[in-house]
Amino acid sequence: MTTHIEQDDTVSGVTDAPDPAYLDTASAAPLHPVAREALLAALGDGWADPDRLYTRARRARQLADAARGAVAETLGVRDDEVVFTAGGTAAVHAALLGALAGRRRAGDALVHSAVEHSAVLHTAAAHTAAGGAAREVGVDRLGRLDLDAWAGAVGAPGAAVAALISASHEVGTVQPVAAAAELCAAHGVPLVVDAAQSVGRAPVPPGWSVLTASARKWGGPPGVGLLVVRKGTRWLSPYPGEDLHSPGAEGEPGLPTVVAAAASLRAAAAEAAAEAARLSPLVDRIRATVAATVPDVEVVGDPEQRLPHLVTFSCLYVDGEALLHALDRRGFAVSSGSSCTASTLRPSHVLEAMGVLSHGNVRVSLHRGTTEAQVDRFLAELPGVVAALRAEAGVAGL
Amino acid sequence: MTAAVELDCRGQRCPLPVIALARRLPQVAVGEVVRVLADDPAAANDIPAWCRMRGQEYAGSPAPDAYEVRRVR
Numbered sequence: 001m002t003t004h005i006e007q008d009d010t011v012s013g014v015t016d017a018p019d020p021a022y023l024d025t026a027s028a029a030p031l032h033p034v035a036r037e038a039l040l041a042a043l044g045d046g047w048a049d050p051d052r053l054y055t056r057a058r059r060a061r062q063l064a065d066a067a068r069g070a071v072a073e074t075l076g077v078r079d080d081e082v083v084f085t086a087g088g089t090a091a092v093h094a095a096l097l098g099a100l101a102g103r104r105r106a107g108d109a110l111v112h113s114a115v116e117h118s119a120v121l122h123t124a125a126a127h128t129a130a131g132g133a134a135r136e137v138g139v140d141r142l143g144r145l146d147l148d149a150w151a152g153a154v155g156a157p158g159a160a161v162a163a164l165i166s167a168s169h170e171v172g173t174v175q176p177v178a179a180a181a182e183l184c185a186a187h188g189v190p191l192v193v194d195a196a197q198s199v200g201r202a203p204v205p206p207g208w209s210v211l212t213a214s215a216r217k218w219g220g221p222p223g224v225g226l227l228v229v230r231k232g233t234r235w236l237s238p239y240p241g242e243d244l245h246s247p248g249a250e251g252e253p254g255l256p257t258v259v260a261a262a263a264s265l266r267a268a269a270a271e272a273a274a275e276a277a278r279l280s281p282l283v284d285r286i287r288a289t290v291a292a293t294v295p296d297v298e299v300v301g302d303p304e305q306r307l308p309h310l311v312t313f314s315c316l317y318v319d320g321e322a323l324l325h326a327l328d329r330r331g332f333a334v335s336s337g338s339s340c341t342a343s344t345l346r347p348s349h350v351l352e353a354m355g356v357l358s359h360g361n362v363r364v365s366l367h368r369g370t371t372e373a374q375v376d377r378f379l380a381e382l383p384g385v386v387a388a389l390r391a392e393a394g395v396a397g398l
Numbered sequence: 399m400t401a402a403v404e405l406d407c408r409g410q411r412c413p414l415p416v417i418a419l420a421r422r423l424p425q426v427a428v429g430e431v432v433r434v435l436a437d438d439p440a441a442a443n444d445i446p447a448w449c450r451m452r453g454q455e456y457a458g459s460p461a462p463d464a465y466e467v468r469r470v471r
Contacts, residue, residue, distance in 0.1 A: 296451070298451065316413070316416075316448070317416065317417050317420070318413065319411075338412075338440070346439050347412070347439065351443065352442075355446065355447065356443075356447055357443075357444055357447040357448070357451065358412070358440050358443045358444055358447070359412040359440060359444055360413065393417070395417050398420045
């Protein structure tokens with residue numbers, strides 16, 4: 001007996017729009033069909049404790065080992081370098097805290113870019129509050145790391161660990177990871193790369209010591225993060241631990257979701273080049289059309305060194321929250337870095353660090369189910385939505 | 399610096415302080431300064447960004463929650 005679940009990337013009943021379009025993949029990608037199949041199979045077959053010694057447990061152990069092997073093979077690392085965590089944020093915390101603990105005798109400064117995920121910034125704040133130091137390195141107007149400042153920060157005495165996001169989750173700019181890694185290596189500083197937006201979608205350059213990722217960004221299930229620690233990197237678990245033969249991060253997710261994450265990563269990575277070739281021109285179309293058809297708009301991020309599926313722009317005089325709701329009513333799910341839409345009531349620190357307009361901000365991120373027709377409908381409707389909001393606020397032509 | 403006009407936008411959320419600035423700046427003479435008081439943290443980012451997009455001169459923040467813009471065109 002098979003159960004067929006309709007593949008649908010919309011939430012029914014939320015909108016009456018024809019062909020609703022989910023365009024917030026950078027927050028969470030719709031579940032990949034391979035993840036769904038693997039999850040259902042593993043729920044039936046992989047529920048036993050893999051650390052026990054009977055047949056049923058050995059089956060679970062096989063599934064766990066195969067999942068780890070699939071992830072390792074996809075990332076080009078060794079099986080025993082891969083640890084599963086409770087999510088992307090848990091992976092980032094474990095990566096940084098463990099790397100800092102391993103470098104305690106070398107220094108106490110955490111070097112990081114100004115455009116890291118908030119999980120990195122909060123770790124830096126906690127590290128500073130505990131007596132450590134943090135060195136933030138800025139970016140230019142396109143969101144690109146200042147490599148000269150980075151060289152100074154990792155080269156100055158006391159540099160313990162460096163953290164760099166592979167590509168911005170907010171504006172899509174790809175960071176010079178290879179160059180940053182070389183500078184780190186020259187000073188013996190381990191580099192932690194948050195590759196949440198790249199893994200399963202675009203290659204991550206080598207040279208990093210620790211890498212983190214999040215399954216729901218590539219179409220895996222929520223609640224699975226990846227922590228990869230290369231051999232030779234001194235990483236000490238920051239947690240008390242238990243009697244496990246392979247100590248890692250706290251809160252390893254359940255086996256069925258790990259199996260689904262691994263299967264979907266392999267599938268997403270296999271499709272990545274073709275998907276990038278399909279989506280990247282759509283992002284180019286959005287960048288060009290929005291700039292041409294919406295007055296007083298700033299399309300942000302690097303137009304070339306960017307993720308294949310993500311684009312961000314800001315509309316002058318428009319309230320970001322109002323814009324999100326207006327687009328939602330027309331069947332478009334997008335995200336925003338504007339302060340009124342953020343949990344902190346501050347504008348996105350990424351937009352701040354770049355010095356670009358932060359209000360009226362929209363982030364569009366595409367996925368394997370996004371069609372050209374959906375993008376064109378978005379582009380056809382956006383100018384009218386923005387114009388109506390400006391007219392309502394009495395700022396048209398200002 | 400002496401501002402010709404001071405706009406008190408404290409308590410207003412962005413984009414309202416930027417909108418107030420955009421409305422008022424054309425009414426001062428070229429070379430004069432408008433000071434915007436705004437406590438939405440986004441103003442620190444969005445007022446300089448507006449100046450860049452509009453070709454006006456951002457003259458800095460003389461005090462917390464205060465931003466000065468010179469009309470240059």
